[in-house]
Amino acid sequence: xxxxxxxxxxxxxxxxxxxxxxxxxxxxxxxxxxxxxxxxxxxxxxxxxxxxxxxxxxxxxxxxxxxxxxxxxxxxxxxxxxxxxxxxxxxxxxxxxxxxxxxxxxxxxxxxxxxxxxxxxxxxxxxxxxxxxxxxxxxxxxxxxxxxxxxxxxxxxxxxxxxxxxxxxxxxxxxxxxxxxxxxxxxxxxxxxxxxxxxxxxxxxxxxxxxxxxxxxxxxxxxxxxxxxxxxxxxxxxxxxxxxxxxxxxxxxxxxxxxxxxxxxxxxxxxxxxxxxxxxxxxxxxxxxxxxxxxxxxxxxxxxxxxxxxxxxxxxxxxxxxxxxxxxxxxxxxxxxxxxxxx
Amino acid sequence: xxxxxxxxxxxxxxxxxxxxxxxxxxxxxxxxxxxxxxxxxxxxxxxxxxxxxxxxxxxxxxxxxxxxxxxxxxxxxxxxxxxxxxxxxxxxxxxxxxxxxxxxxxxxxxxxxxxxxxxxxxxxxxxxxxxxxxxxxxxxxxxxxxxxxxxxxxxxxxxxxxxxxxxxxxxxxxxxxxxxxxxxxxxxxxxxxxxxxxxxxxxxxxxxxxxxxxxxxxxxxxxxxxxxxxxxxxxxxxxxxxxxxxxxxxxxxxxxxxxxxxxxxxxxxxxxxxxxxxxxxxxxxxxxxxxxxxxxxxxxxxxxxxxxxxxxxxxxxxxxxxxxxxxxxxxxxxxxxxxxxxx
DNA sequence: ATTAGCACTCGAAAGTCGAGAGTGCTAAAA
DNA sequence: TTTTAGCACTCTCGACTTTCGAGTGCTAAT
Numbered sequence: 001x002x003x004x005x006x007x008x009x010x011x012x013x014x015x016x017x018x019x020x021x022x023x024x025x026x027x028x029x030x031x032x033x034x035x036x037x038x039x040x041x042x043x044x045x046x047x048x049x050x051x052x053x054x055x056x057x058x059x060x061x062x063x064x065x066x067x068x069x070x071x072x073x074x075x076x077x078x079x080x081x082x083x084x085x086x087x088x089x090x091x092x093x094x095x096x097x098x099x100x101x102x103x104x105x106x107x108x109x110x111x112x113x114x115x116x117x118x119x120x121x122x123x124x125x126x127x128x129x130x131x132x133x134x135x136x137x138x139x140x141x142x143x144x145x146x147x148x149x150x151x152x153x154x155x156x157x158x159x160x161x162x163x164x165x166x167x168x169x170x171x172x173x174x175x176x177x178x179x180x181x182x183x184x185x186x187x188x189x190x191x192x193x194x195x196x197x198x199x200x201x202x203x204x205x206x207x208x209x210x211x212x213x214x215x216x217x218x219x220x221x222x223x224x225x226x227x228x229x230x231x232x233x234x235x236x237x238x239x240x241x242x243x244x245x246x247x248x249x250x251x252x253x254x255x256x257x258x259x260x261x262x263x264x265x266x267x268x269x270x271x272x273x274x275x276x277x278x279x280x281x282x283x284x285x286x287x288x289x290x291x292x293x294x295x296x297x298x299x300x301x302x303x304x305x306x307x308x309x310x311x312x313x314x315x316x317x318x319x320x321x322x323x324x325x326x327x328x329x330x331x332x333x334x335x336x337x338x339x340x341x342x343x
Numbered sequence: 344x345x346x347x348x349x350x351x352x353x354x355x356x357x358x359x360x361x362x363x364x365x366x367x368x369x370x371x372x373x374x375x376x377x378x379x380x381x382x383x384x385x386x387x388x389x390x391x392x393x394x395x396x397x398x399x400x401x402x403x404x405x406x407x408x409x410x411x412x413x414x415x416x417x418x419x420x421x422x423x424x425x426x427x428x429x430x431x432x433x434x435x436x437x438x439x440x441x442x443x444x445x446x447x448x449x450x451x452x453x454x455x456x457x458x459x460x461x462x463x464x465x466x467x468x469x470x471x472x473x474x475x476x477x478x479x480x481x482x483x484x485x486x487x488x489x490x491x492x493x494x495x496x497x498x499x500x501x502x503x504x505x506x507x508x509x510x511x512x513x514x515x516x517x518x519x520x521x522x523x524x525x526x527x528x529x530x531x532x533x534x535x536x537x538x539x540x541x542x543x544x545x546x547x548x549x550x551x552x553x554x555x556x557x558x559x560x561x562x563x564x565x566x567x568x569x570x571x572x573x574x575x576x577x578x579x580x581x582x583x584x585x586x587x588x589x590x591x592x593x594x595x596x597x598x599x600x601x602x603x604x605x606x607x608x609x610x611x612x613x614x615x616x617x618x619x620x621x622x623x624x625x626x627x628x629x630x631x632x633x634x635x636x637x638x639x640x641x642x643x644x645x646x647x648x649x650x651x652x653x654x655x656x657x658x659x660x661x662x663x664x665x666x667x668x669x670x671x672x673x674x675x676x677x678x679x680x681x682x683x684x685x686x
Numbered sequence: 687a688t689t690a691g692c693a694c695t696c697g698a699a700a701g702t703c704g705a706g707a708g709t710g711c712t713a714a715a716a
Numbered sequence: 717t718t719t720t721a722g723c724a725c726t727c728t729c730g731a732c733t734t735t736c737g738a739g740t741g742c743t744a745a746t
Contacts, residue, residue: 024708026707026708026709027708027709028707028708038719038720039719039720039721040708040720041710041719041720041721041722042718042719042720044708044709044710045710045719047709048709048710058709059728060726060727060728061708061709061710061725061726061727062706062707062708062709062725062726062727062728063707063708063709063727063728064707064708064709102505102506102562103503103504103505103506104504104506105504136486137484137486137492139482139484139494141480141482141496143479143480143496144682146682147682149480149496149502151482151494151502153484153486153492159492159494159504160446161446161447161448161502162445162446163445163446163447163680165680165682219445237580237581238580238581238595238596238599238600238603241592241595241596241599242596246592247592249584249589249590249592249595252581252584252592253581253584253585256581256584257581260581337506337508339487339489339490367739369738369739369740370739370740371738371739381688381689382688382689382690383689383739384688384689384690384691384741385687385688385689387739387740387741388688388741390740391740391741401740402697403695403696403697404694404695404696404739404740404741405694405695405696405697405737405738405739405740406696406697406738406739406740407738407739407740687746688745688746689744689745689746690743690744690745690746691742691743691744691745692741692742692743693740693741693742693743694739694740694741694742695738695739695740695741696737696738696739696740697736697737697738698735698736698737698738699734699735699736700733700734700735700736701732701733701734701735702731702732702733702734703730703731703732703733704729704730704731704732705728705729705730705731706727706728706729707726707727707728707729708725708726708727708728709724709725709726709727710723710724710725710726711722711723711724711725712721712722712723712724713720713721713722714719714720714721714722715718715719715720715721716717716718716719716720
């Protein structure tokens with residue numbers, strides 16, 4: 001059953017109005033401000049129809065209507081205007097993007113923070129785990145004669161480090177031998193290719209520095225394991241507090257806790273911005289929240305999803321437009337960084 | 344004017360009771376549960392005195408008393424019982440400490456998270472800036488023929504990295520020359536010792552790899568600058584929401600915003616646990632919050648302060664005991680790591 | 687010095703009431 | 717057939733009142 005043009009216009013006007021003001025909207029306001037030249041009574045009839053069709057609902061009989069989740073869905077799919085980014089927004093996004101490109105491993109953390117600032121909603125970024133993680137490079141540095149810092153670069157472009165203490169002093173020369181050996185034996189191997197035999201062999205070959213091998217390999221294994229998992233960052237957690245639908249602290253906390261759990265957040269792996277409204281999120285704590293999300297960096301080792309979480313009454317047009325622009329920019333930067341040519 | 348023993352006992356009983364239940368306490372409860380063998384009427388007289396002395400206050404005339412900030416101060420200084428850590432707490436702390444000792448630069452972030460989990464309050468950790476920061480080591484890695492990762496280790500034991508792209512392919516050999524040169528020229532220099540002449544000279548000497556010198560030195564300068572600043576991490580931001588005094592979202596947000604500002608938080612540099620109650624914090628947004636904080640790692644490059652922020656009605660005994668134990672453990676670990684012997 | 691007794695105060699919860707916004711329905715107008 | 721004016725009706729919201737009870741301060745007796 002498809003809606004007539006007039007019903008669509010009225011529905012759109014109601015939702016626009018409700019998104020802006022957050023209060024049930026009555027027939028009078030729509031009659032006046034919608035541009036349609038109709039009396040409140042006519043609007044009322046149409047509203048009644050829209051309610052029967054499931055697009056609107058009435059908190060109580062003597063109050064205006066608010067959109068149902070189905071109503072929002074239709075709005076998002078077919079009714080809402082594209083939001084034209086303001087210059088301020090564009091500038092803020094561009095600036096946000098430049099911020100952290102220097103330090104790739106901090107990038108995503110920063111991105112989710114910037115996006116939170118931009119939209120005033122809580123955001124999350126999921127860095128997708130890769131199935132085949134390996135260590136690209138080991139690098140050992142001597143801090144003092146008995147302290148070694150091990151830096152390793154994974155195929156996911158994580159750079160991780162760990163400190164090791166030795167019982168005896170070691171020299172730069174010894175260390176560089178160990179360094180070379182680690183890079184020969186343990187780079188570009190996925191976790192399942194590293195077995196105890198290999199570790200033993202390395203240990204034996206290295207003489208007295210052999211004791212360093214197991215802790216280093218262990219740490220490497222940890223890095224690889226973590227690299228295989230999705231990694232989630234949350235930005236602007238406290239921002240949901242500024243929205244009236246989360247005036248109730250318990251509700252706010254439930255949502256925040258769920259997000260901080262870092263599980264069950266929507267992940268995209270195709271182009272474009274996705275919107276999940278209320279119960280469309282298949283997670284109970286999100287049943288009265290909406291998530292706007294999209295994928296970035298597809299094809300690069302840093303691919304992932306950036307999402308914005310807010311109340312169902314959210315300015316979808318604006319948020320989606322912002323996210324879209326942000327994603328496009330981020331994508332471009334990542335492609336340049338990882339030298340992926342457009343085909 | 345010093346308090347008689349009986350008044351002290353009554354005051355202690357009142358504050359204990361109030362901390363536990365959060366509601367104004369009346370004379371009856373104290374008469375029954377305080378162990379003192381006195382009638383409510385007597386208690387009332389004493390309470391009246393205590394109010395005149397400024398240790399208690401009455402929300403309204405027909406309600407029980409609550410402690411004033413001065414009352415809490417006295418309680419904290421002289422009245423409260425030491426809290427004996429439970430086995431569960433000890434275990435949780437020990438586990439929390441081991442968690443991240445491997446990765447020093449992640450350590451403090453982790454510490455503040457663990458402490459938040461432990462106490463169910465919002466926490467912060469300030470890593471003190473050092474006045475004389477320098478780069479200890481540079482380390483260059485070739486990711487692919489035109490991408491270099493620069494890793495640098497600062498005297499603050501920050502390990503930071505940045506990605507550089509070159510217009511032309513470079514070899515391992517070239518890179519190791521650059522690496523050696525950077526380590527010779529730019530390590531162990533504070534920021535004020537690095538001038539353009541030095542950079543120019545290095546640039547010239549390096550031939551075609553010279554173009555890499557300025558961005559690397561710039562980044563190093565950034566790292567040094569940041570190392571001179573205090574660095575603040577916040578843990579468990581959403582936890583204040585679980586305390587009834589922050590049922591009011593606006594209030595909660597004001598406090599959270601202040602903490603996230605990362606400025607004006609109390610820093611300690613002597614032994615032991617400090618407690619600042621309400622307006623004792625010299626920051627307006629903290630005027631009805633309390634901060635329990637203490638210093639760790641004194642003498643190591645990672646020294647700083649760990650603090651817990653909560654409502655004035657806080658279980659000081661428990662929080663202080665937990666923090667104290669945590670700080671001691673952390674301190675010990677840091678001293679071992681940085682090989683500082685006890686004198 | 688302590689305590690029982692009692693009048694008093696005041697906040698919180700429940701109840702009452704009128705105003706106003708908004709509806710649905712009906713009958714007239716277009 | 718569609719639209720609209722008119723009107724009775726519903727229900728929330730805020731203001732006001734009432735009731736209840738916890739807790740007090742004071743007085744007089746112990």
